[in-house]
Amino acid sequence: MTGVWARTIWPCATTAALLLAGCNASDTSPLGISIIDPSPVNNLDAATLAPAAEYLRAATSQGLVRLDSLGNIVPALAERWIVTDDGLSYIFRLRNARWENGDAVTSEHVAAALRRRLTIEARSAIGADTAEVRDIRAMTGRVIEIRLLAPQPDLLRILALPELGIRRNGRGTGPLVADRRQYWTLLTERVDDAIDPAMRPRVRPLQVRTESAARAIARFSLGEVSMVLGGRFEHLPYLSPASVPDNAVRADPVIGLFGLLVVNDKGFLGDPANREAIALAIDREGLMTPLGIGQWQTMTRIVPLGLDRYAPLAGDRWTDLPLAQRRDLARGRVARWREEHDAMPVLRIAMPTGPGSRIVFARIKRDLVTIGLEGRMVGADAPADLRLIDDVAHYRQPAWFLNRLACAVQPVCDKDGDVLLAQARRATDPAVRASRMAEAELSMTSANIYIPLGAPVRFSLVTRNVPGFAITADGWHALPDMVAIPR
Structure with missing residues (x-):
């Protein structure tokens, strides 16, 4: 296993069991993903989110910004933003977005949701990260301002955390929609009616399971899923008995x-x-x-x-x-x-x-x-x-x-x-x-x-070069970016 942490480029797996998923980037069948998390049904509004709840909340309840597959900050509910020269004010322009029931998302909704979540996080590490926040104001129907007591240079990255995804009445705005099944959750892309159907990217659903490390790794070894997320140091001994090849292990260089x-x-x-x-x-x-x-x-x-x-x-x-x-x-x-x-x-x-x-x-x-x-x-x-x-x-x-x-x-x-x-x-x-x-x-x-x-240990298992998956410096792998299929 020593070579796993030395390697950063990985070929497509070639063993018989892993060939079940194939290496065809144009495949529109569901992408099977197991997230290591033995907890039962996850509460996406809990004060402390379980690992799978973090992924599901981030996928179905985007924040003002989010992280893409490479760990970069990209627009989400906010289509653009500016930061004042003194670093004490962040002003976001919201895009046209709707809740699952069809209601328009307003700046009042977003400001209220953020204030509510920061109250929940007041005595957590995220609360300490956002201690500089003085006020969150809805300025017009689509503009929101966050005022700070002192500059917080990493505020955008903090706002991209799953915990700060915007929710209202237990629902988010996507970009994915969750359909809970008996044994898994099916994540599909929300259709944006503003985009010409001919211009919409080809997509596939994600079939996401939440299970123990032993089950997830065994399922991966049998070719029943194409990806396992959430690997930590305590899970490493499961890899050898399951005959997981080194070239399927993607180690993230986290600190x-x-x-x-x-x-x-x-x-x-x-x-x-x-x-x-x-x-x-x-x-x-x-x-x-x-x-x-x-x-x-x-x-x-x-x-x-x-x-x-x-x-x-x-x-x-x-x-x-x-x-x-x-x-x-x-x-x-x-x-x-x-x-x-x-x-x-x-x-x-x-x-x-x-x-x-x-x-x-x-x-x-x-x-x-x-x-x-x-x-x-x-x-x-x-x-x-x-x-x-x-x-x-x-x-x-x-x-x-x-x-x-x-x-x-x-x-x-x-x-x-x-x-x-x-x-x-x-x-x-x-x-x-x-x-x-x-x-x-x-x-x-x-x-x-x-x-x-x-340093912490974080790894994923991937059977192939899955579009939308990349090794990242923070160990986060954005599910929305795994839906689109490259043309």
């Missing part, structure tokens, strides 16, 4: 947060130095090796190096200390705590379900034992001391990373860093904003509220 969040700051974890001891003990280089990932990007910091217009105040941590010396230092801290408390620290670590998760936890547990700590794996939603976070960055700025560690979002946080982060969000001068972000990162790093491990 984000993949590490252990401190969610209980009592006992041993109440001291930042003890929390750092855990970070010191983990062998990041060997963590993903059993999963066949030979080129995994390890991390010892919150914000990756190399982001545009960002100068961090500290580099990678512990670069001058070999793993053995790091563990010696950590072992001493654990020993002192045990002497003072006459107890063996047992850390409950919340991990997702899946064989890859059990394998990675076994490595973490082994590393903790070397410094005198015991780890116990618990379910992702169970009470825990540490919780694995595995999120892909929606935009590549330090704010995305730090917002996910804000006090409004996490139960254990760094209050000093949070103040600096709030100052950064309110700064109108880009230089001041970047400086405060760097100070916030340094403070949160010193508090050791998050133990970085590496």
